[in-house]
Amino acid sequence: xxxxxxxxxxxxxxxxxxxxxxxxxxxxxxxxVPQPGQIQKVRGGALHYVDLGPREAQTLxxxxxxxxxxxxxxxxxxxxxxxxxxVIAVDRPGCGYSVLDAGDGAPLGEQGRMIGDLLDSLxxxxxxLVGHSLGGAVALSMALDRPDKTAALALLCPLTQEQPDTPxxxxxxxxxxxxxxxxxxxxxxxxxxxxxxxxxxxxxxxxETCPPDFMDKAGAVLGLRPSAFVTxxxxxxxxxxxxPQQVARYGTGLKVPGGILYGADDNLLAPDLHGQxxxxxxxxxxxxxxxxxxxxxxxxxxxxxxxRRMAGKAVA
Numbered sequence: 001x002x003x004x005x006x007x008x009x010x011x012x013x014x015x016x017x018x019x020x021x022x023x024x025x026x027x028x029x030x031x032x033v034p035q036p037g038q039i040q041k042v043r044g045g046a047l048h049y050v051d052l053g054p055r056e057a058q059t060l061x062x063x064x065x066x067x068x069x070x071x072x073x074x075x076x077x078x079x080x081x082x083x084x085x086x087v088i089a090v091d092r093p094g095c096g097y098s099v100l101d102a103g104d105g106a107p108l109g110e111q112g113r114m115i116g117d118l119l120d121s122l123x124x125x126x127x128x129l130v131g132h133s134l135g136g137a138v139a140l141s142m143a144l145d146r147p148d149k150t151a152a153l154a155l156l157c158p159l160t161q162e163q164p165d166t167p168x169x170x171x172x173x174x175x176x177x178x179x180x181x182x183x184x185x186x187x188x189x190x191x192x193x194x195x196x197x198x199x200x201x202x203x204x205x206x207x208e209t210c211p212p213d214f215m216d217k218a219g220a221v222l223g224l225r226p227s228a229f230v231t232x233x234x235x236x237x238x239x240x241x242x243x244p245q246q247v248a249r250y251g252t253g254l255k256v257p258g259g260i261l262y263g264a265d266d267n268l269l270a271p272d273l274h275g276q277x278x279x280x281x282x283x284x285x286x287x288x289x290x291x292x293x294x295x296x297x298x299x300x301x302x303x304x305x306x307x308r309r310m311a312g313k314a315v316a
Contacts, residue, residue, distance in 0.1 A: 019186055019187055021190065021191050022185075022186055022187060022188075022189070022190040022191065022226060025190040025191070025194060025224045025225070026190065026224065026225040026226065028221075029221040029222050029224050029225055030222070030225075032215075032216050032221050033071065033216060033219045033221055033222050035048065035097045036050055036070075036071075036074070037049050037050035037051070037070070037089075037097070038050070038051065039097070040118050040121055040122070042114050042117040042118055042121070043113075043114070043117060044093070044100060044101055044102070044106065044110065044113075044114055045093050045094075045098065045099050045100040045101050045102075045106075045114060046098065046099050047090055047091065047093065047098045047114060047115065047118045048070070048090070048091040048096055048097035048098045049070065049088055049089060049090040049091065049118065050070060050074060050078070050087075050088070050089050051086070051087075051088050051122070052078055052082040052086070052087045052088075052089075053081070053082035053083065053084070053085050053086045053087045054085075054086060055086055056086075057084060057085050057086045058085050058086065058128065058151070058311055058314065059085065059086040059087075059088060059119075059124045059126070059127045059128065060081060060085045060086070060087050060088070060127070060128050060130055060154075060307065060311065061088050061089075061090065061115070061119065061124070061127045061128070061129050061130065062077070062078070062087065062088065062089040062090070062130045062131075062132075062135075063090060063092060063115065063129065063130065063131040063132070063135035063136075063138050063139050064089075064091070064092060064095070064132055064133075064135045065132050065133025065134040065135050065136075065159075066133060066134040066170075066232055066235050066236065067095075067223050067228065067232045067235075068092075068095065068096075068132075068133070068135075068219075068220075068223075069091050069095050069096030069097075069219040069222055069223075070089040070090060070091050070096055070219070071096075071217065071218045071219030072132065072218055072219070072296055072297065073089045073130075073132075073296055074089060075214075075217055075218045075296070075297055075300075076296070076297065076300035077296050077300045077303055077304060080300055080301065080304035081304055081307065081308075084308075085311070086124075088119070088122070088124070088127075090115055090118065092111055092115070092135065092138065092231075093105075093106045093110070093111050093114050093115075093231075094106065094227065094230070094231030094234070095228065095231055096219065096222060099227075100231075103178075103182070103230065104178050104181065104230060104234050105230065105231050105233075105234020105235060105237075105238065106234070106238075107238055107242055108137055108138055108141050108238050108239075108242050108243075108246065109141050109145065109242070109246075111138050111141075112138050112139075112141040112142040112145060112146075113145070115138070115142065116142055116145070116146050116149070119149070124149075125149055126149060126150075126151040126314070126315070127149065127150065127151060128150075128151050128152045128153070128154060128258075128307070128310065128311045128314055129142055129143065129150055129152075129153050129154070130154045130155070130156065130307055131153075131155050131156070131158055132155075132156040132157060132158070132295075132296050133156075133157055133158065133159055133268075133269070133293065134159050134235060134239070135158070136155040136156065136157070136158020136159055136160060136260075136274075137158065137159045137160065137239070137243065137246065139153055139155060139158070140153070140155075140158070140160060140246065140250075140254070141246060143254060143255075143256040144246070144249050144250075144253045144254060147253075147255050147256055150256045151256075151311075151314035151315050152256060152257050152258040152310050152311060152313050152314040152315065153256055153257070153258030153259070153283065153310065154258055154259065154261075154306060154307040154310035154311065155258070155259070155260045155261070155283075156260075156261050156262075156295055156296055156303055156306075157261070157262050157263060157266055157268075157269060157271075157274075157275075157293050157294075157295060158260060158269075158274060158275070159239065159243070159269060159274060160247075160260075160274045160275070160277065160278050161243065161247055161273055161274055161277060162243045162244055162247060163239060163240075163243070163269070164273075167203070167267070167268050168203065169200045169203045169204060169268075170236060173232055173233045173235075173236035173237075174233070174236055174237065174240070175233045175237075176237055181229070181230050181233050181234070182226070182230060184229065185226035185227070185229040185230045186226045189224075189226065189229040190224045190225070190226065190229070193223065193224050193229070194224055197215070197220075201214065201220070203267060203268075204267075204268065204292075204293060204294060205292055205293070205294050205297075205298065206265075206267040206292055207265050207267070207290070207292055208263075208290075208291065208292045208294065208298045210294075211297065211298075214297065218297060250278075250281045251281070254281045254282065255282075256315070257282065257283075257310075257313040257314070257315065258283055258284070258310045258313060259283050259284030259285065259286065259306070259309070259310050259313075260274075260275045260278055260283055260284065260285050260286070261286050261287070261288065261295070261302070261303065261306040262274075262275040262285070262286070262287045262288070262295075263287065263288050263290075263291030263292045263293055263294075263295050263298075263299070264287040264288055264289045264290065264291060265289075265290060265291060265292055266291075266292055266293045267292055267293060268293045269293065271287055275287070284310075286306065288302055
């Protein structure tokens with residue numbers, strides 16, 4: 001089957017135009033949300049992080065979720081903790097201003113290893129890991145692989161189990177072809193993301209309301225860049241592929257104290273499945289009535305108090 005030359009030319013023009021639009025969105029995103037922290041080279045890439053608070057204090061390491069960046073924590077939470085703790089918030093590999101040498105994301109365990117390498121380079125030996133959403137799965141992976149360097153877990157609405165169904169807002173992320181990921185990322189993902197941002201954020205925050213400054217102050221506009229889309233699709237596929245093996249390790253491998261805090265009305269991850277279930281492995285479970293999935297943004301005081309309680313359980 002052959003296509004008329006005008007069809008081919010039209011396709012090339014469409015590709016060129018959408019690619020130009022995508023590049024413009026990416027430049028605008030980086031102007032609106034410039035890099036706030038430092039870059040540390042690690043095996044497999046380079047990680048962007050901010051390092052706040054007194055260096056001699058207990059260290060909290062904050063790990064964000066899918067399609068996020070460290071500004072989810074600097075939005076409100078780090079300011080409530082940095083007077084009393086050393087607070088390191090990190091862009092997961094491929095997110096925010098962190099980069100991967102390989103262009104298609106990294107397995108959850110590899111992400112944990114890279115963050116662990118960052119902590120080693122900073123001389124952090126016994127951190128309290130604070131993971132939100134997918135960041136909770138990465139924190140759990142680190143606790144399993146680095147129990148001697150993990151003092152405690154303080155997980156906020158974490159992904160801890162296999163996810164039985166896919167929330168509507170994530171259904172467009174199950175793309176396994178590297179070629180297709182990059183094609184979509186460099187053409188239509190950004191324009192579509194910009195057009196649907198209000199709807200997606202309303203679902204993510206439900207039953208609460210997304211604050212009007214979230215795109216800039218929380219760095220969400222960085223998600224319109226091609227690299228963010230590629231990483232998000234890779235992360236989504238990693239959840240499908242790797243969570244069963246991680247869950248199988250909890251029974252014998254999870255020895256770190258700590259707990260889980262959920263919004264009781266979380267619209268994306270079920271609190272009973274991903275929170276209450278982990279009490280079988282020694283973690284406390286608490287919830288916040290009337291709150292949704294984005295509690296680091298909507299309930300920072302409650303999150304800070306919870307993190308302080310879990311840090312109090314830290315293994316010396």
